[in-house]
Amino acid sequence: MFFLELESVFNTPGLVEPFSFAMPASYDALPFAQPPVITGEVRNRAGVVTLQGTAQVQLATQCDRCADEFTHSIAVPLHHTLVLSLNNENTDDFVLLQGYRFSPCDLIWEDIILTMPPRILCNADCAGLCGICGTNQNIAPCNCIAPQPENTDTITPFANLKDII
Numbered sequence: 001m002f003f004l005e006l007e008s009v010f011n012t013p014g015l016v017e018p019f020s021f022a023m024p025a026s027y028d029a030l031p032f033a034q035p036p037v038i039t040g041e042v043r044n045r046a047g048v049v050t051l052q053g054t055a056q057v058q059l060a061t062q063c064d065r066c067a068d069e070f071t072h073s074i075a076v077p078l079h080h081t082l083v084l085s086l087n088n089e090n091t092d093d094f095v096l097l098q099g100y101r102f103s104p105c106d107l108i109w110e111d112i113i114l115t116m117p118p119r120i121l122c123n124a125d126c127a128g129l130c131g132i133c134g135t136n137q138n139i140a141p142c143n144c145i146a147p148q149p150e151n152t153d154t155i156t157p158f159a160n161l162k163d164i165i
């Protein structure tokens, strides 16, 4: 578990403490290619202490459309205001600490989970799998005859002939 020691930051307006760590292996509910790397800083700006930074996440995942396995990188922005006590503020806007020694892992884990897209595609233009033969159309388009959308504009030259005869 990674801990920040925040006593000097809370007590020193203007102080900036950079930090960097890899997410502990126990946070493994997502298929990471490697543990997320967190870089950021804790800063005291006129008495307000903020934590900001980025979690670099690499998922070893499958494309939702073609099932191809690939590594998907996501940079999760982190921005939180840390407080030692609350005065009727909305707790959603602040992270209430139990003391100066604080592990940001749960907080950052929540940021990561909330940022994950519901669908991940290998490529925005992924052509997906053929619905008939299952071939990956990104690699080798197959010759299956895709069902054609009905074209009501087609004019058959002899269509009216039936009515005349």
Ligand SMILES: [Zn+2]
Pocket: 063, 064, 065, 066, 067, 068, 121, 122, 123, 126, 127, 128
């Ligand atoms: Zn794909």
Ligand SMILES: [Zn+2]
Pocket: 130, 131, 132, 133, 134, 135, 142, 143, 144
């Ligand atoms: Zn096919």
